[in-house]
Amino acid sequence: MSADTNALLDVRDVSKAFGSVAVLRNVSLEVKRGEVVTVIGPSGSGKTTLLRCVNFLESYDSGSIRIDGKEVGFREPGTRQRRSERDLAGMRAETGMVFQSFNLFPHLTAAGNIMLGLTKVRGKSQAEARQIAEHWLGRVGLAHKADSLPAELSGGQQQRVGIARAVAMEPKILLLDEITSALDPELVGEVLAVVRSLAEDGMTMLMVTHEMAFARDASSRIVFMADGGVSAVGPPKEILAAETSNERLRSFLARFRASHF
Amino acid sequence: MLSQILYAIPFLAQGFAITLWVSLLVVVLSLIAGVALGVGLVYGPAPLRWAVRIFSDTIRGIPILVLMFFVYYGLPAIGLHLQSFSAAVLALTLFKTAQVVEYLRGAVGSIPKGQSEAAMAIGLTFRQRLTYVIFPQAFRRFLPPWINGVTDAVKGSALVSLLGITDLMQAINQVIGRTYEAMPLYILGALIYFAVNYALSLASRRLERRFAFIRE
Amino acid sequence: MGYTLNFNLIWRHFDKLWGGLLLSLELAVISIAIGVVIGLVLAVWYVSAGRVVRGIIAAYVEFIRNVPLILLVYLVFYGLPTVIDVAYDAPTSFVLTLSIYSGAYLVEVFRSGLEAVPRGQLDAGKAIGLTPWQRLLHVRLPTMLRITLPALSNTFISLFKDTSIASVISVPELTFGAQWINFNTFRIVEVYLVTTAMYLVTGYTLLFGLRLVERRFRAAR
Numbered sequence: 001m002s003a004d005t006n007a008l009l010d011v012r013d014v015s016k017a018f019g020s021v022a023v024l025r026n027v028s029l030e031v032k033r034g035e036v037v038t039v040i041g042p043s044g045s046g047k048t049t050l051l052r053c054v055n056f057l058e059s060y061d062s063g064s065i066r067i068d069g070k071e072v073g074f075r076e077p078g079t080r081q082r083r084s085e086r087d088l089a090g091m092r093a094e095t096g097m098v099f100q101s102f103n104l105f106p107h108l109t110a111a112g113n114i115m116l117g118l119t120k121v122r123g124k125s126q127a128e129a130r131q132i133a134e135h136w137l138g139r140v141g142l143a144h145k146a147d148s149l150p151a152e153l154s155g156g157q158q159q160r161v162g163i164a165r166a167v168a169m170e171p172k173i174l175l176l177d178e179i180t181s182a183l184d185p186e187l188v189g190e191v192l193a194v195v196r197s198l199a200e201d202g203m204t205m206l207m208v209t210h211e212m213a214f215a216r217d218a219s220s221r222i223v224f225m226a227d228g229g230v231s232a233v234g235p236p237k238e239i240l241a242a243e244t245s246n247e248r249l250r251s252f253l254a255r256f257r258a259s260h261f
Numbered sequence: 262m263l264s265q266i267l268y269a270i271p272f273l274a275q276g277f278a279i280t281l282w283v284s285l286l287v288v289v290l291s292l293i294a295g296v297a298l299g300v301g302l303v304y305g306p307a308p309l310r311w312a313v314r315i316f317s318d319t320i321r322g323i324p325i326l327v328l329m330f331f332v333y334y335g336l337p338a339i340g341l342h343l344q345s346f347s348a349a350v351l352a353l354t355l356f357k358t359a360q361v362v363e364y365l366r367g368a369v370g371s372i373p374k375g376q377s378e379a380a381m382a383i384g385l386t387f388r389q390r391l392t393y394v395i396f397p398q399a400f401r402r403f404l405p406p407w408i409n410g411v412t413d414a415v416k417g418s419a420l421v422s423l424l425g426i427t428d429l430m431q432a433i434n435q436v437i438g439r440t441y442e443a444m445p446l447y448i449l450g451a452l453i454y455f456a457v458n459y460a461l462s463l464a465s466r467r468l469e470r471r472f473a474f475i476r477e
Numbered sequence: 478m479g480y481t482l483n484f485n486l487i488w489r490h491f492d493k494l495w496g497g498l499l500l501s502l503e504l505a506v507i508s509i510a511i512g513v514v515i516g517l518v519l520a521v522w523y524v525s526a527g528r529v530v531r532g533i534i535a536a537y538v539e540f541i542r543n544v545p546l547i548l549l550v551y552l553v554f555y556g557l558p559t560v561i562d563v564a565y566d567a568p569t570s571f572v573l574t575l576s577i578y579s580g581a582y583l584v585e586v587f588r589s590g591l592e593a594v595p596r597g598q599l600d601a602g603k604a605i606g607l608t609p610w611q612r613l614l615h616v617r618l619p620t621m622l623r624i625t626l627p628a629l630s631n632t633f634i635s636l637f638k639d640t641s642i643a644s645v646i647s648v649p650e651l652t653f654g655a656q657w658i659n660f661n662t663f664r665i666v667e668v669y670l671v672t673t674a675m676y677l678v679t680g681y682t683l684l685f686g687l688r689l690v691e692r693r694f695r696a697a698r
Contacts, residue, residue: 055381055382057378057381057382085386085387086386089381089384089385089386089389090384091384092381092382092383092384093383093384094384095382096382096383097378097379097382099375099378099379099382101373101375103373103375103376103378103379104379105376105379105380105394105398106398107397107398116383116385116393116394117383117384117385120385120389120393121383121384121385121389165379165383166382166383169383169384319673319677322638322676322677322680322681323638323673323676323677323680324638324639324640324641324642324652324676326641326642326644326652327641327652327655327669327672327673327676330652330655330656330659330669331669331673334659334665334669335665335666335669338480338663338665338666339480339666340480412543415545416543416544416545416546417545418545419545419547419548420545420547422547423547423645430545430547430548433548434551437555441559443552443555443556443559444552444556444557444559444560447548447551447552447555447556448552448556450548451540451544451548451549451552454543454544454545454548455539455540455543455544458542458543458544459539459543462543
């Protein structure tokens with residue numbers, strides 16, 4: 001039962017199937033405090049599903065996911081007894097998530113998007129929440145857009161608000177799900193710059209991305225997933241090396257280079 | 262002829278008040294019941310979803326008139342005695358509730374799944390997600406068909422006259438019974454219904470524009 | 478409660494319900510057919526007309542749509558013959574009313590359909606040298622029909638249900654038959670259960686039939 005006390009996020013033997021299709025097979029992975037771990041792999045390899053299991057947007061069939069020693073979706077590992085709605089909400093507030101499609105609330109301003117969780121979940125006053133929202137909007141370079149509606153922002157700006165919304169809750173870990181995939185190429189840089197500065201501040205992150213150059217520069221470790229399982233883990237240099245002995249990883253990288261460089 | 266109609270105006274006004282009262286009751290009660298059942302239909306467990314689905318499809322599949330006779334004549338047979346007014350309001354409310362359920366399902370269903378997920382991800386509970394994220398957005402899509410439906414409720418209320426309730430429709434028929442001025446009175450009645458419903462539909466168009474905060 | 482269902486009397490008088498249902502369908506089909514003609518003609522006229530004609534058509538549509546059907550039924554059956562020299566029986570009067578009523582709803586359906594026909598389709602029609610009439614007949618109407626079919630099906634079903642209002646002027650359709658059995662046998666719950674079932678089965682059969690037609694049209698695209 002003794003989990004590694006160093007690990008902030010501890011994923012153990014997690015499996016999940018949609019009907020008869022196994023999407024996760026005995027996935028185990030650890031993220032230590034302050035680490036940036038990047039998950040790469042071909043589409044359909046289960047990367048996004050794994051991320052969504054970490055904050056229990058999706059349930060899993062077996063195994064255990066712990067954040068700071070606390071089981072995420074279930075009352076106790078093994079019991080399969082779902083946490084109460086209120087409990088789950090509390091757990092989710094401990095993880096921040098940034099989505100591929102931004103998912104900003106279109107009826108709220110940029111500041112309003114950030115303030116919603118602060119006031120309703122963290123119980124902060126409007127004034128205090130507003131201050132925090134302005135602080136984080138400043139951090140992502142959008143102080144002047146506090147009162148704009150999402151529809152008035154560019155894709156890159158929307159995604160920066162999405163990041164601010166997640167980090168303003170002071171989560172223990174930030175989950176980034178292909179956050180630049182829906183952006184025009186010229187807007188990718190501004191979003192990645194924000195992520196990089198958060199990493200420099202010591203934010204713990206687990207991200208799924210196709211930006212290999214960014215993964216190489218920003219990650220402490222890279223996890224390569226294939227067919228629902230972890231196929232390789234290691235420091236970026238090791239994983240992204242062209243002469244890797246992992247057959248699958250090599251063909252993935254080869255195909256990736258062919259199409260992206 | 263004109264004097265006879267003028268003489269009948271207070272009586273017609275009373276009927277009109279009943280028409281408005283019935284419509285208001287139906288609209289408010291069906292809104293509450295319909296939103297509750299609609300949320301059950303979208304988010305509830307499977308048995309509840311099925312129950313609401315069957316309720317809605319059955320009620321919407323039969324004429325309101327049949328529903329009203331069923332409630333009015335049928336309930337006493339199983340020991341439930343309702344005044345004609347309550348029976349009429351109950352029947353109209355059942356029908357309207359089924360419609361509201363569909364409006365709500367359509368409105369909530371049009372909101373991308375990512376909105377719920379983003380709300381979950383910042384730790385909002387189910388009720389908070391509905392209150393602060395889903396409903397404010399669904400409201401805009403819910404409003405136009407719902408207000409159009411309000412005019413349906415006003416029109417449908419004319420059927421209560423068949424249970425002997427003196428609403429505007431019944432009042433008109435009674436005045437005709439005394440004066441034999443059928444055409445002028447029916448036209449007067451039509452104009453009154455038209456005025457109310459047309460005003461409502463104009464209001465709905467204006468509201469629709471006001472709540473168009475999401476650009477698509 | 479102590480109520481026991483007994484359908485014997487219903488089956489004895491079932492011809493009232495069955496005959497009523499057939500009449501309901503007849504009323505619906507004739508009224509809808511006339512309504513479709515009214516709707517098509519006025520919709521085509523509307524989209525190409527000047528302001529005055531548009532105003533008149535809009536007034537017709539708005540007026541009818543905002544007045545209870547039951548009042549229109551009374552007006553045509555009891556009111557109209559007092560001011561103009563016409564004589565008709567109740568079923569004819571009801572068909573007249575429901576035709577005018579359905580026409581108003583169908584103008585709206587067809588008009589929005591016509592306006593949703595993509596410009597490019599019309600330009601393509603012009604480009605291959607079709608006359609305005611040919612464009613209407615071979616390009617605009619077929620496309621419009623495909624766009625409006627779902628709304629059209631719903632309107633048809635709704636109009637079928639509206640035939641129950643004919644019972645208020647003693648047209649012996651299904652609802653009238655149900656009331657007759659209600660008052661003459663007092664097997665009240667039974668008769669409305671059977672009547673409800675008959676409306677549901679007929680309505681959903683029609684709906685599924687129309688959905689099949691929709692699917693064929695979509696496949697033909």
